[in-house]
Amino acid sequence: MQECGLVATDIACRRGDRILFRGLSFDLSEGEVVHLAGPNGIGKSSLIRILAGLLRPFAGTVERTGGLALSDERLALDGHEPLERALAFWRRIDRAPQVEADFGLADLLDVPVRYLSTGQRKRAALARVAASGAPLWLLDEPLNGLDTHWSCIAQAAIKAHCNAGGAVIIASHQPLSLDAVKVVELLDFKP
Amino acid sequence: MIRKLWPIFVRDLVLLTRGAQGRGGAVLPLLFFLAVAMLFPFAVGPDARLLARTGAGVIWVAALLAAILPLDRLVEPDVEAGMFDQWALRGISEEALILVRIVAHWLSFGVPLMLAAPISAGLLSLDAQQLWTVEVGLLLGTPGLAAIGVTIAALTAGLRAGAALGGLLAIPLAVPLLIFGAGSLQPGGEGGLMLLGACSLVAIAVAPFAGGGAIRAGRE
Numbered sequence: 001m002q003e004c005g006l007v008a009t010d011i012a013c014r015r016g017d018r019i020l021f022r023g024l025s026f027d028l029s030e031g032e033v034v035h036l037a038g039p040n041g042i043g044k045s046s047l048i049r050i051l052a053g054l055l056r057p058f059a060g061t062v063e064r065t066g067g068l069a070l071s072d073e074r075l076a077l078d079g080h081e082p083l084e085r086a087l088a089f090w091r092r093i094d095r096a097p098q099v100e101a102d103f104g105l106a107d108l109l110d111v112p113v114r115y116l117s118t119g120q121r122k123r124a125a126l127a128r129v130a131a132s133g134a135p136l137w138l139l140d141e142p143l144n145g146l147d148t149h150w151s152c153i154a155q156a157a158i159k160a161h162c163n164a165g166g167a168v169i170i171a172s173h174q175p176l177s178l179d180a181v182k183v184v185e186l187l188d189f190k191p
Numbered sequence: 192m193i194r195k196l197w198p199i200f201v202r203d204l205v206l207l208t209r210g211a212q213g214r215g216g217a218v219l220p221l222l223f224f225l226a227v228a229m230l231f232p233f234a235v236g237p238d239a240r241l242l243a244r245t246g247a248g249v250i251w252v253a254a255l256l257a258a259i260l261p262l263d264r265l266v267e268p269d270v271e272a273g274m275f276d277q278w279a280l281r282g283i284s285e286e287a288l289i290l291v292r293i294v295a296h297w298l299s300f301g302v303p304l305m306l307a308a309p310i311s312a313g314l315l316s317l318d319a320q321q322l323w324t325v326e327v328g329l330l331l332g333t334p335g336l337a338a339i340g341v342t343i344a345a346l347t348a349g350l351r352a353g354a355a356l357g358g359l360l361a362i363p364l365a366v367p368l369l370i371f372g373a374g375s376l377q378p379g380g381e382g383g384l385m386l387l388g389a390c391s392l393v394a395i396a397v398a399p400f401a402g403g404g405a406i407r408a409g410r411e
Contacts, residue, residue, distance in 0.1 A: 054276055054410050070280055074273025078202075080211040092198040093281060
């Protein structure tokens, strides 16, 4: 797996005329998991988008090395296509080597994406991230809608990715059952 | 880059031609275009000379309005679904994506219009010479209409009244194409074709940057 890492320095985020957080710094290197924690509305999703480079921070810088994959509330899979073809579209763009990550989607491959349930969608998004071959994963609420069983399997996949030399940033209001997680509590950076 | 853009182009073309996710596909603008040509003689009467004199202009008005029909579904669904975000993460520039979409949009709307033009010409009793000029004009003008359409669609993606606003914004930008396109059919108006091509080129040159900038600005 290619090298990856992320250094966020002194990030501030403004939505409208409100500063959500300021002075946030952390770094992430290979094999690590960072958990961005905090209550609803504290700016976890905005921070994920800032880290992904999709949103400009109000202040501060983000330095990334290595490719990244994002899963947020937007599924980015064509709703009318069967799941298999929707995932194949991204595989054709990414051309990454096939990965062994089973999210229990084998039975759903011929189901159009729009018929998938909330939990199934989440698993499809994780499968898209895993198949991208990118070393750095940014996951926004990856466990939302997953039952206990799939929540365990998803976290196992995250762990396996880290063991293989990847790095993961998880924004979630839920506690994670992963060990050796760096927790960044966003409330600490509230102005 | 090309390797990554090719699957995106294929997807764009299939979605815009066949229609899905609330996209109408290529059939709706085509039917609209033919319906105008069919209804016009009912409204002004069957006088062949009058039809031949005004018909070419009607074809151009119909083409312009047909171009506006699919506007609100051109870019919006993919912004909404997060496709543009995912493409950006993979290092594909918005400008390239917009250019790809313009080509796909033109193939799914400009080419069918050119294929339908002979039918319209028959309904409006244009002669072969006029039909030829219309076809050349559409070949030169529809890429410009496609470029304007995709730009406006990118600008209005995510706005609540995007569909209505899109039409209002596109019409003034498309007026030069209409003037030169219909003008080229007047006696001695062959120079209009050159100006039509020039307008199209300007629209195509500006569109990727305007549309790409609009997509990026929409993320804020």
